[in-house]
Amino acid sequence: MQNFSSVKRKTLSSVAVLAALTLAASVAAVGTAQAxxxxxxxxxxxxxxxxxxxxxxxxxxxxxxxxxxxxxxxxxxxxxxxxxxxxxxxxxxxxxxxxxxxxxxxxxxxxxxxxxxxxxxxxxxxxxxxxxx
The missing domain is CATH 2.60.40 (Immunoglobulin-like)
Structure with missing residues (x-):
């Protein structure tokens, strides 16, 4: 079961990184549009x-x-x-x-x-x- 837990943690980390990058790109696009x-x-x-x-x-x-x-x-x-x-x-x-x-x-x-x-x-x-x- 340690393998399952390790895979689950890596998947959650990847999802968190992807969400952070998506949010950063959205904020950058809004900043550009306002300029x-x-x-x-x-x-x-x-x-x-x-x-x-x-x-x-x-x-x-x-x-x-x-x-x-x-x-x-x-x-x-x-x-x-x-x-x-x-x-x-x-x-x-x-x-x-x-x-x-x-x-x-x-x-x-x-x-x-x-x-x-x-x-x-x-x-x-x-x-x-x-x-x-």
């Missing part, structure tokens, strides 16, 4: 550098977090956009802004701004006017 914030980015987008073009889409791709996209009305060379990003770290990140401009014939031109800082401001949305100088 991410939502950031609303708004501003103007301009296609003035392309003759007779209007903004078709604005895409923001953060290095950390979830990308977002907006489709402005596309009637003027300068339009308003609003994009809600999730999963942005509390400390902020950088992002690539991509703008697709379209002319009357359906031809498109694209420009990008890389490494634009993204951080949740204390009040209201983050304003980024495109192109970024």
């Amino acid at each position: 991410a914030v939502k950031v609303t980015v708004t501003g103007t987008v301009s296609c003035a550098k392309f003759d007779d073009s209007v903004p078709k889409t604005v895409t923001i791709t953060p290095k950390k977090g979830v990308a977002g996209e907006d489709e402005p009305p596309g009637e003027e060379k300068v339009e308003q956009y609003t994009i809600k990003l999730t999963g942005i770290p509390n400390t902020g990140t950088t992002a690539t802004f991509k703008v697709v401009c379209e002319d009357d014939e359906g031809d498109t031109n694209t420009y990008k701004n890389k490494n634009v800082p993204i951080k949740k401001p204390p009040n209201g949305p983050l304003t980024v006017n495109l192109p970024v100088a």
Whole structure:
């Protein structure tokens, strides 16, 4: 019977270790989830550098977090956009802004701004006017 008791103790020890590791992983996941914030980015987008073009889409791709996209009305060379990003770290990140401009014939031109800082401001949305100088 000593063998049975020894096996039982080892099994209980293994279960206890597994439960502790599972709990630690759950706590780590909750801590990571709380470190991410939502950031609303708004501003103007301009296609003035392309003759007779209007903004078709604005895409923001953060290095950390979830990308977002907006489709402005596309009637003027300068339009308003609003994009809600999730999963942005509390400390902020950088992002690539991509703008697709379209002319009357359906031809498109694209420009990008890389490494634009993204951080949740204390009040209201983050304003980024495109192109970024």
